[in-house]
Amino acid sequence: MEDLKEKTDQFKDQFASKAASVDQQGKLFTYGKPLIDALDNGDALKKPLSIFYYVMAAGFILCPLYLAYEAIFEMSFFKWPFIDVIGVTVVFAAFAFSSWMSFQIVWNRKNKNVDSIKEDQGFLSTKIITDLMKLLGECFAVIVAITGTVGVIAGLMSDAASDFVDSDGIYYILIFPVIGYLILLGSRFFAEIINATADIARNTKR
Template sequence: MESKFFTFVRPYLDYIDSGRFFRQPFCWLYSVLAVLNLLFPLIVLAQSCRLGVFHAGGKVVIAFIIAFLVLALGGWISFQIWWNRKNRIMQSSKQGDDFIAIPVFSDFIQTAGEWAGTWIAVVGGLLSLLLSLILGDDMFLMNRALGFGFLDFSFMGIVLFPIYGFLIVIVARVVAEVYRALAAIANNTKKS
């Protein structure tokens, strides 16, 4: 029975089976995350202006400007990570593969780990260094103004944040490679 009544859903199923059903939304997600990372420093700036950071005194204002520049750098690096990886996700699986969702999700895990680890290492390490030098004991005020009151940007953070970031990148990469290897083994075993 090849009537339209029984086969009208076939194009949809073919779209799912081709892998584009999984790859295209993740490509859009990567684009949205890239843009959000560009907007984040501006949101912090707006929030800080609303909280009156620029009325807090010279040392705090200078520290905030430096912190904003570090956040802008982190936002730009993060934008580039998500934007550059969005093109790679479209090649994460090939036509004819049976296991097409695993490589896409694996790529997301890897990219999210690269983003989080880089953000923590770069922004955390630089903020710890610069704010410790400028603010000293007044750093708690800056942390609260930036919305990072739960973090300890001290001299210890200069060492720990880059280590944390590195470990996050490594763990995410290992997890992603395990998933990718499982999908590759499964796809190659089926063809044998």
């Protein structure tokens, strides 16, 4: 047993000596340094986030085009009754316009939100999530408010508008702007709660 223990100790010493003699600045040990640096300075979060903003912006452009393609080539849109074609075209124009507005919002926020991520600010993931919450709230609020309101107005011009108006349906014109406002307010409210919690944690840590 004593011999075994002695040999074990000798092996440990030899292994430690070999490990100490290895050049830890060589390529084998520094190959992952760019990734480690990106994780430390926030680039690992910023670059994918920037790509995500590009994808989101492209989505707001492509979505109306895809819907137009489906309606024209898959659903024989121009064979529909004339009044339906007019109504759907008006609503689609409103949706396309609101999508274009949402694209501009994303494009405007893209550089501001990504560039505001700093290495030493802490709680980077919290900032990213809250920025996205506010951005999505702004975009969906615009789409709901514009498309919904125009959709109601187009509905009032249809053959069934008399029943709609007689039941005070005209007041539904106000519903979608209110819903859009609540979406905008709610997204900012919850984002600010999360940010406030992070600020409290940051100040407590100090």
